[in-house]
Amino acid sequence: MRKTITTLAAAVTLTGIFAGGASAATYEVQKGDTLWSISQNHGTTVEQLKTWNELSSDLIFPTEQLEIDGQKNKEHYTVAPGDTLWDISKKYRVTVNELKDWNNLKSDIIHPGDSLYFQTVEHSKSETIKTNIINKKTIAAKPVQSKANANTSDNEMTVTATAYTAFCKGCSGVTATGQDLRANPDQKVIAVDPKVIPLGSKVYVEGYGTAVAGDTGGAIKGNKIDLFIPSTSDALDFGVQTVKIKILN
Structure with missing residues (x-):
């Protein structure tokens, strides 16, 4: 089970994590907090925080109680x-x-x-x-699968994946399709070869999640993709991996 880390800048309220496995660790939103900063402080992701707390947007308010370890359900x-x-x-x-x-x-x-x-x-x-x-x-x-999406085998493939960041020397942080990754670091974006994966496609990437094919790169040719990861150190640690992907649309 993930342990909760309390920092001087954030007050965390723990409510019976071990009480029959039904309670969860909660965090009281502080002034200036964002879902991104909370996810980084507590070792989770923005998507998980939104799922656990049934949030339809990234908007949060001071004193709001957020579940931060997903113990519920x-x-x-x-x-x-x-x-x-x-x-x-x-x-x-x-x-x-x-x-x-x-x-x-x-x-x-x-x-x-x-x-x-x-x-x-x-x-x-x-x-x-x-x-x-x-x-x-x-x-x-x-859910019942529609006929239009019933046959997706043609959209699945195995690719070589690397990672990049928006904060490298000489990088603008703006993708080929105009997404500002520095201003929106929680976006899931991959660079692709448009001849293989059309720009604008939604793509499920093993170990990364659902992303938008929103960028290109000189070295990204054929069955290769480049994953956007906000942290430079995390992008370097990713290295080169072989992953499965599925083009969703």
Whole structure:
């Protein structure tokens, strides 16, 4: 379970994290706070904070109580032989990155018998995906897939991924499609080869989440992508990885 870090600039209220697994750690919003600053202080993401607190925008107010560890609605899954984080993330409609964050995983390696914790997620008022674990069997309520989206296999591929930041020397921070990444560091953007992935496409990237194909690069040719990561050190640590992607539109 993620431990809460209290800084001099932020007051954190803990409310019964271990009380039957039903309560959660909460944070009282301070003047000047943003979802981005709170996510960085507490080792989570803006997307997770918005999901856990059912926020439809990034707007927050002083004295507002935010759940910061996602303990509410936490379920667990026992890893079966042949399971991968990619398979489990698709089954529960979460991202590989979220699974790794919730379970403090440093790599994609999992083993049969491992217990993985995850959150039930509400995607919209009319579409709620809720998963219950009963005797280690999964019963999932899934939305009916439209005919237009029924065949997505042609949109899946394996690519080589690197990472970049908007704060490198000589970088403007503005993408090929006009997105200002310095002013909006919480955006999920990837650089692509437009001949392979059209600019403006929404793309699910294993371990990164859903991003917009909003940038290009001289070295990004063929089945290669470049992930925008705000932190320079995190971008360097990412290195070169092979990931699966799915073009959503």
